[in-house]
Amino acid sequence: MTEYRRLRVIKDETVHTIIETFTQPEIDAGDVLIAVSYSGINYKDALATKANTGVLRDYPMTPGVDLAGKIIASKDDAFQVGDLVLVTGYGLGVKQDGGLSELQVVPAVWCVKLPQALSEKQAMTFGTAGFTAALAVDALQQHGLTADSSVLITGATGGVGGFALHFLKQIGCKEITALSRKEDQQDYLTQLGATAVLSPAELFPEKNRPLNKQLFDFVVDTVGGEILAQVIPFVNYGGSLALCGNAGGIKLTTTVLPFILRGVNLLGIDSVEASPTQREKLWQKMAGEWSVPATLQVQEIDLTQVTETADTLLAGKHVGRTIVALGGKK
Ligand SMILES: NC(=O)c1ccc[n+]([C@@H]2O[C@H](COP(=O)([O-])OP(=O)(O)OC[C@H]3O[C@@H](n4cnc5c(N)ncnc54)[C@H](OP(=O)(O)O)[C@@H]3O)[C@@H](O)[C@H]2O)c1
Numbered sequence: 625m626t627e628y629r630r631l632r633v634i635k636d637e638t639v640h641t642i643i644e645t646f647t648q649p650e651i652d653a654g655d656v657l658i659a660v661s662y663s664g665i666n667y668k669d670a671l672a673t674k675a676n677t678g679v680l681r682d683y684p685m686t687p688g689v690d691l692a693g694k695i696i697a698s699k700d701d702a703f704q705v706g707d708l709v710l711v712t713g714y715g716l717g718v719k720q721d722g723g724l725s726e727l728q729v730v731p732a733v734w735c736v737k738l739p740q741a742l743s744e745k746q747a748m749t750f751g752t753a754g755f756t757a758a759l760a761v762d763a764l765q766q767h768g769l770t771a772d773s774s775v776l777i778t779g780a781t782g783g784v785g786g787f788a789l790h791f792l793k794q795i796g797c798k799e800i801t802a803l804s805r806k807e808d809q810q811d812y813l814t815q816l817g818a819t820a821v822l823s824p825a826e827l828f829p830e831k832n833r834p835l836n837k838q839l840f841d842f843v844v845d846t847v848g849g850e851i852l853a854q855v856i857p858f859v860n861y862g863g864s865l866a867l868c869g870n871a872g873g874i875k876l877t878t879t880v881l882p883f884i885l886r887g888v889n890l891l892g893i894d895s896v897e898a899s900p901t902q903r904e905k906l907w908q909k910m911a912g913e914w915s916v917p918a919t920l921q922v923q924e925i926d927l928t929q930v931t932e933t934a935d936t937l938l939a940g941k942h943v944g945r946t947i948v949a950l951g952g953k954k
Contacts, residue, residue, distance in 0.1 A: 793817025849873025
């Protein structure tokens with residue numbers, strides 16, 4: 625019997641990861657079996673490998689909140705053997721085994737058919753990070769973002785941040801400011817689309833004020849916490865922030881003044897339960913006018929290197945996207 629490999633997060637005296645082998649699982653009605661070609665390492669996947677992060681609902685579990693691959697068995701009429709699909713969010717890699725596995729069973733309703741112009745590798749280069757950035761930029765467009773807007777992106781060297789920069793460049797935004805703690809990444813951020821690159825020390829005053837100089841029409845925030853609290857006072861009258869992340873913490877200490885005196889909007893972005901309509905629309909966009917930029921820093925690794933990459937992400941030292949090659953083993 626053919627054996628397949630997967631990453632497992634185990635909880636005994638400690639929480640740790642192993643790579644184990646398994647044989648082809650049975651599937652139930654409504655499920656598909658996918659030979660996984662690629663998954664990605666998102667911030668949530670990095671957290672999933674550690675204790676007390678609240679990501680995994682059970683142990684042992686295979687993490688990986690996204691995957692792309694080929695269907696090799698189907699018990700749902702909507703998908704046939706041979707279909708190429710991608711999955712992000714829902715319960716993948718959180719409530720049930722995820723993408724860091726050579727084979728995976730998922731409910732067919734979680735699958736998006738891969739757009740023709742997108743390879744499995746490109747789909748996971750975007751992965752949850754690209755899809756989340758697309759949701760954020762789309763939400764801002766619905767709140768008035770145009771090519772004339774000035775936009776700030778926080779956590780700009782990250783996966784979500786990098787794609788947000790690229791999408792805004794594709795829209796033609798004239799003023800795109802990247803906020804990053806990594807002062808050696810200015811050239812990278814400029815190539816991705818930033819017209820200005822600032823460090824938190826350059827942008828923020830020593831003492832945060834409830835209202836500051838109005839500088840940005842829109843913000844894509846991937847950091848949350850203190851960074852978000854410091855950014856809100858800089859948003860222009862009637863502007864909006866799309867809040868997607870918590871890499872800098874989950875607490876938000878702010879005042880009501882930007883909201884009640886400047887009509888600022890704080891928009892929550894959730895990729896996990898995004899509707900099939902949103903998924904269809906934004907994956908088509910990423911396969912077309914927003915396609916993967918050649919300038920994005922992308923690392924390809926195998927299963928044995930996942931925990932090392934997770935540590936780099938959690939230390940805030942990672943740049944761009946890391947994808948995991950699973951081989952699409954039939
Ligand atoms: N809402 C959703 O559905 C959804 C979906 C995907 C991801 N997310 C969240 O979005 C965030 C970004 O995800 P990602 O996969 O792009 O992660 P990532 O690649 O690790 O990027 C996060 C970036 O945030 C900055 N950062 C990290 N730690 C920080 C800290 N302690 N203080 C300030 N800045 C810090 C870093 O950028 P610089 O060094 O350039 O400043 C880092 O590159 C994560 O919080 C993730 O959980 C949410």
